[in-house]
Amino acid sequence: METLTVSITPSEVIEYLYCPRFIYFMLYLKIPQNEEQRYKVQLGRVVHQEKNSTNKRYLRKDIDVAERIIEQRLSSETYHIHGIVDEILFLKDGTAAPLDYKFAEYSGKVYNTYKYQLVMYGMLIEENFEKPVQKGYIVYARSKNKLVEVAISKEDRDNVLRVISKIIKIVDKGYYPEPTQYRTRCDDCCYRNVCVK
DSSP: OOOOOOOBOHHHHHHHHHOHHHHIIIIISOOOOOGGGOHHHHHHHHHHHHHHHSOTTOOOGGGTEEEEEEEEEEEETTTTEEEEEEEEEEETTSOEEEEEEESSOOOSSOOHHHHHHHHHHHHHHHHHHOOOBOEEEEEEGGGTTEEEEEEOOHHHHHHHHHHHHHHHHHHHHOOOOOOOSOGGGGGGOTTTTTOOO
């Protein structure tokens, strides 16, 4: 029996949610999207670097953090995922939680792209540290570093596992998925010239 060697990142799940065909072009055909040229991506990376170089000993007392680990690379053969968690928070109640910095404004709603990313980080933390994860946190850098708590449920995990399964089908089998239903996204897509609609 052939062993599956595919391993998915949270960023790739976000790409899939934006348009499943991103995964086909980027991971199956290996056509680079040249995201380094995008201004917001560059600014987001600067925010992460700044946060990771300052206040390394700071513990968020308002959410009962006992200990934290910064910029931790984790992987899971069980779920076929890997990634770097901005911060792993070990809380005083014995649970753990991922914390993710976003170069974004808080609109009053946490979008699935961000939530699924947190869920994946939670799955990685649970497997690697054997601590239950029931919630995660997002820091919105463009809203004065607003901290937002996000509950993580079994249903959230099941939804993420379904998406991972679909991505693996694309990457492992070369399945050509349907494009996004939001056709305005095609206008700014780096693959618009090679995508057969």
